[in-house]
Amino acid sequence: MKITLKVWRQKNSNTPGKLVEYQLDNISPDMSFLEMFDVLNGELTKKGEEIIAFDHDCREGICGSCSMYINGRAHGPQTGSTTCQLHMRSFSDGDTIVVEPWRARAFPVIKDLMVDRTAFDRIAQAGGYISVNTGSAPDANEIPVPREVADTAMDAAQCIACGACVAACKNASAMLYVAAKVSHFAVLPQGQAERTMRAERMVAQMDTEGFGACSFTGACSVECPKSISLDHIARLNREYLGAKLTSNNVQG
Amino acid sequence: MELDSKIPEGPLAEKWARHKFGLKLVNPANKRKYDIIVVGTGLAGASAAASLAELGYNVKAFTFHDSARRAHSIAAQGGINAAKNYQNDGDSVFRLFYDTIKGGDYRAREGNVYRLAEVSVNIIDQCVAQGVPFAREYGGLLANRSFGGAQVSRTFYARGQTGQQLLLGAYHALSRQVANGKVKLITRTEMLDVIVVDGKARGIITRNLLTGAIESHSAHAVLLCTGGYGNVFYLSTNAMNSNVTAAWRAHKKGAYFGNPCYTQIHPTCIPVKGDYQSKLTLMSESLRNDGRVWVPKSQQDAEKIRKGQIKANDIPEDARDYFLERRYPSFGNLVPRDVASRNAKYVCDEGRGVAPTGLAVYLDFADAIRRDGRKTIEAKYGNLFEMYEKIVGDNPYETPMMIYPAVHYTMGGLWVDYNLMTTIPGLYALGEANFSDHGANRLGASALMQGLADGYFVIPYTIGDYLATIGPGDKIAVDHPAFKEGEQRIHDMNNRLLSIKGSKTVDEYHKALGHIMWDYCGMSRNAEGLKKAKKMIQELRAEFWQNVRVLGTNEEMNQSLEHAGRVADFLELGELMVDDALHREESCGGHFREEYQTEEGEAKRDDANFTYVAAWEYTGDNKPEVLHKEELEFENVKLTQRSYK
Numbered sequence: 068m069k070i071t072l073k074v075w076r077q078k079n080s081n082t083p084g085k086l087v088e089y090q091l092d093n094i095s096p097d098m099s100f101l102e103m104f105d106v107l108n109g110e111l112t113k114k115g116e117e118i119i120a121f122d123h124d125c126r127e128g129i130c131g132s133c134s135m136y137i138n139g140r141a142h143g144p145q146t147g148s149t150t151c152q153l154h155m156r157s158f159s160d161g162d163t164i165v166v167e168p169w170r171a172r173a174f175p176v177i178k179d180l181m182v183d184r185t186a187f188d189r190i191a192q193a194g195g196y197i198s199v200n201t202g203s204a205p206d207a208n209e210i211p212v213p214r215e216v217a218d219t220a221m222d223a224a225q226c227i228a229c230g231a232c233v234a235a236c237k238n239a240s241a242m243l244y245v246a247a248k249v250s251h252f253a254v255l256p257q258g259q260a261e262r263t264m265r266a267e268r269m270v271a272q273m274d275t276e277g278f279g280a281c282s283f284t285g286a287c288s289v290e291c292p293k294s295i296s297l298d299h300i301a302r303l304n305r306e307y308l309g310a311k312l313t314s315n316n317v318q319g
Numbered sequence: 320m321e322l323d324s325k326i327p328e329g330p331l332a333e334k335w336a337r338h339k340f341g342l343k344l345v346n347p348a349n350k351r352k353y354d355i356i357v358v359g360t361g362l363a364g365a366s367a368a369a370s371l372a373e374l375g376y377n378v379k380a381f382t383f384h385d386s387a388r389r390a391h392s393i394a395a396q397g398g399i400n401a402a403k404n405y406q407n408d409g410d411s412v413f414r415l416f417y418d419t420i421k422g423g424d425y426r427a428r429e430g431n432v433y434r435l436a437e438v439s440v441n442i443i444d445q446c447v448a449q450g451v452p453f454a455r456e457y458g459g460l461l462a463n464r465s466f467g468g469a470q471v472s473r474t475f476y477a478r479g480q481t482g483q484q485l486l487l488g489a490y491h492a493l494s495r496q497v498a499n500g501k502v503k504l505i506t507r508t509e510m511l512d513v514i515v516v517d518g519k520a521r522g523i524i525t526r527n528l529l530t531g532a533i534e535s536h537s538a539h540a541v542l543l544c545t546g547g548y549g550n551v552f553y554l555s556t557n558a559m560n561s562n563v564t565a566a567w568r569a570h571k572k573g574a575y576f577g578n579p580c581y582t583q584i585h586p587t588c589i590p591v592k593g594d595y596q597s598k599l600t601l602m603s604e605s606l607r608n609d610g611r612v613w614v615p616k617s618q619q620d621a622e623k624i625r626k627g628q629i630k631a632n633d634i635p636e637d638a639r640d641y642f643l644e645r646r647y648p649s650f651g652n653l654v655p656r657d658v659a660s661r662n663a664k665y666v667c668d669e670g671r672g673v674a675p676t677g678l679a680v681y682l683d684f685a686d687a688i689r690r691d692g693r694k695t696i697e698a699k700y701g702n703l704f705e706m707y708e709k710i711v712g713d714n715p716y717e718t719p720m721m722i723y724p725a726v727h728y729t730m731g732g733l734w735v736d737y738n739l740m741t742t743i744p745g746l747y748a749l750g751e752a753n754f755s756d757h758g759a760n761r762l763g764a765s766a767l768m769q770g771l772a773d774g775y776f777v778i779p780y781t782i783g784d785y786l787a788t789i790g791p792g793d794k795i796a797v798d799h800p801a802f803k804e805g806e807q808r809i810h811d812m813n814n815r816l817l818s819i820k821g822s823k824t825v826d827e828y829h830k831a832l833g834h835i836m837w838d839y840c841g842m843s844r845n846a847e848g849l850k851k852a853k854k855m856i857q858e859l860r861a862e863f864w865q866n867v868r869v870l871g872t873n874e875e876m877n878q879s880l881e882h883a884g885r886v887a888d889f890l891e892l893g894e895l896m897v898d899d900a901l902h903r904e905e906s907c908g909g910h911f912r913e914e915y916q917t918e919e920g921e922a923k924r925d926d927a928n929f930t931y932v933a934a935w936e937y938t939g940d941n942k943p944e945v946l947h948k949e950e951l952e953f954e955n956v957k958l959t960q961r962s963y964k
């Protein structure tokens with residue numbers, strides 16, 4: 068296949084970037100999208116040009132590193148998958164493909180297609196956990212969890228924190244990411260003790276990081292590689308409201 | 320140096336309890352006077368960092384990833400073993416111990432493995448308390464599945480994303496300690512050297528991957544939790560950035576390397592397609608619970624399939640060879656990985672492989688779907704089937720999957736004693752980075768168990784003994800000349816790589832090394848091939864340092880430079896693996912020497928001469944390494960020819 072790539076090149080967060088065009092002539096349909104970038108980077112190196120920086124690691128859709136905005140869609144045309152799971156057979160010979168980084172105020176560009184997503188970690192640090200020290204747990208089967216509950220928790224916990232939800236949202240909101248974590252713990256018996264505090268703190272941190280507001284258009288869930296459902300946002304809203312109504316430490 | 324494994328005296332079941340009692344403790348108020356560096360935030364690193372911080376130590380945790388949650392552990396699919404015996408099917412700590420020792424082909428320490436089995440039950444308790452959403456039965460109790468090498472059902476799982484959920488459990492615990500200020504988490508930063516002064520590990524040198532800044536960090540102890548080195552083969556199931564650099568640079572500073580040649584080749588991976596391929600994808604072993612492995616009985620049928628003239632479903636039942644079920648009736652498709660891989664290779668070598676390359680066998684779910692219904696199979700393996708379909712473009716509900724063995728895990732790693740300390744005092748290795756518990760072959764679902772055992776339940780006890788011995792004053796500041804020299808060495812190495820300006824990319828060298836390793840030090844090995852490989856690696860390494868092309872500078876984000884440093888280390892490690900494979904004149908577990916096999920083609924150990932751990936000592940650039948032997952003693956199990964018939 069012959070492919071024309073238009074790739075966002077940006078030296079660092081202080082320098083303006085631009086789209087640069089590259090021509091690739093020998094692309095196999097069985098190649099993965101990132102393997103195409105490997106090939107291109109190999110060619111660039113040979114020509115003495117700087118390679119394109121991008122995040123990637125597992126290349127099987129689980130680590131959440133890869134993050135390309137392809138032809139106007141987070142992770143490209145295939146729903147329910149990450150950039151690394153995309154194969155060239157999803158495109159046609161002669162296609163022009165535009166590749167940009169995630170765009171969001173809370174995700175500044177580091178270089179080329181690589182962005183800074185540490186805001187997600189800070190949201191997790193704000194309360195995305197159950198406080199249990201090593202060694203203090205009771206026998207695992209002493210906490211029965213009905214199967215449907217475990218399934219719902221797992222549906223939410225599948226989130227890979229790639230940030231596609233933010234990239235897909237016109238307001239760059241992080242609601243789906245936060246909702247997935249809050250939901251995961253809110254439905255489990257283990258998560259009850261810190262339930263209200265968690266919702267409050269995580270939402271407060273999300274706001275501090277500069278993510279936008281949620282207008283419930285659902286683009287996040289459509290583009291989510293794990294197809295995390297909007298139900299979790301509904302649950303987060305309930306949790307948050309409930310927390311605000313009952314909380315002793317209401318701030319901001 | 321004499322190797323002392325520090326395995327405690329006494330009956331097997333009491334060793335760990337006695338040892339814990341004998342270890343020195345650090346008084347709770349004094350813990351804050353100690354600084355600990357943890358490199359890596361996978362299962363081993365994140366669990367260790369969180370647990371040590373909970374105890375009150377000051378922890379600095381490093382990862383080259385942008386987030387602690389992206390460590391390679393996230394990719395583990397199938398499950399984690401624990402001797403809970405919730406299924407009432409005869410499991411026990413002793414049985415898990417026994418299966419692991421046997422599965423490792425009697426090349427692991429009894430004491431370590433027993434401890435691992437013992438703490439396995441605490442791991443599940445801990446993870447459930449953290450909110451890990453393990454699979455459940457309708458009554459709300461935990462569900463289990465079976466894995467290779469065991470006849471009981473003891474594997475806990477969270478769909479096909481067990482590693483993800485366990486790592487998130489540890490990541491959450493770590494995040495809580497970051498919020499508490501007890502862990503300083505330093506991301507996108509790569510450790511490039513260990514600093515040793517007066518024979519003790521004192522800290523590390525790192526490179527900030529965003530700015531290129533080379534920096535020193537000092538501490539009372541350093542923990543390497545940096546994962547395995549399967550990527551020495553270029554193509555493997557490991558994440559792209561997994562590498563040996565941390566362990567290798569520690570090795571060059573005096574940490575012995577244990578059993579480097581013990582590599583696990585996983586039988587169920589998606590076969591290689593083209594030369595551009597960058598990595599291989601594992602299809603979880605759990606699939607072998609329900610999938611049946613087969614190839615056509617005749618070469619003619621296989622050839623027609625390869626040419627695309629017929630399809631798998633055109634082959635009638637009686638023309639299929641379910642070779643694992645035929646050869647190993649009692650374990651069937653659930654034989655250990657090394658056995659399953661080797662048998663797949665045999666049938667492909669006989670010309671009965673499928674896929675255009677001839678390097679694939681079928682994993683067929685038709686019977687299971689007929690028996691349990693598509694819904695059940697979908698519930699168990701849905702995400703794996705989807706993953707397969709995305710990569711291959713075939714629907715495994717309708718046509719059998721094609722699989723082939725691929726490099727997956729490295730049992731070898733830094734040599735550690737019972738306390739997880741390397742031969743450098745104050746330097747520890749945890750998780751896949753050490754060599755400790757799996758002998759010559761790891762059983763499925765045991766790596767997650769080991770990483771978390773090391774981090775949650777072993778190191779929090781054992782490190783106290785060392786710290787209490789040295790005392791809080793025994794720490795060196797980063798302005799010490801040893802740190803400055805360390806920084807300079809890294810600058811020099813990077814400048815050297817950048818100044819070669821040769822004609823081949825780093826990737827080309829990596830790929831070339833991978834080919835040599837796979838061809839001569841892969842699924843089966845022989846003396847002649849290994850000797851040839853050694854020479855080829857030496858030549859390749861020399862060429863790399865003459866002709867590699869790394870662009871840009873050190874003082875910026877530079878992914879080629881990162882990769883170059885890692886490949887430089889792989890080029891040295893590869894030779895040691897070959898040396899180790901050559902010296903071990905027996906077959907055991909994942910190390911299969913063609914010269915040493917039974918009449919039936921099974922691995923043939925030489926217990927009289929090789930019942931030891933090979934621990935290699937680095938003696939200088941391009942100099943032969945020195946072999947040290949740690950004899951293995953078996954008091955509780957009898958060494959037998961492993962049989963899964």
Ligand SMILES: Cc1cc2nc3c(=O)[nH]c(=O)nc-3n(C[C@H](O)[C@H](O)[C@H](O)COP(=O)(O)OP(=O)(O)OC[C@H]3O[C@@H](n4cnc5c(N)ncnc54)[C@H](O)[C@@H]3O)c2cc1C
Pocket residue numbers: 358359360361362363364381382383384387389390391392393394395396397398399481482508509510511544545546547556557558561562564565601727728749750751752763764765766767768770
């Ligand atoms: C596809 C796949 C599936 C698997 N499935 C299973 C399974 O079902 N059950 C099972 O038991 N095992 C499984 N395994 C094996 C298991 O996942 C790994 O052995 C285990 O997760 C390793 O954990 P770790 O903590 O030792 O290392 P890793 O998770 O590899 O973490 C290494 C960490 O070290 C950091 N690091 C490395 N070098 C440096 C450096 N120089 N500087 C800074 N940071 C560094 C990395 O950033 C990372 O944080 C699987 C493995 C693969 C590849």
Ligand code: FES
Pocket residue numbers: 122123124125126127128129130131132133149150151152
């Ligand atoms: S590289 Fe891990 S999800 Fe894409």
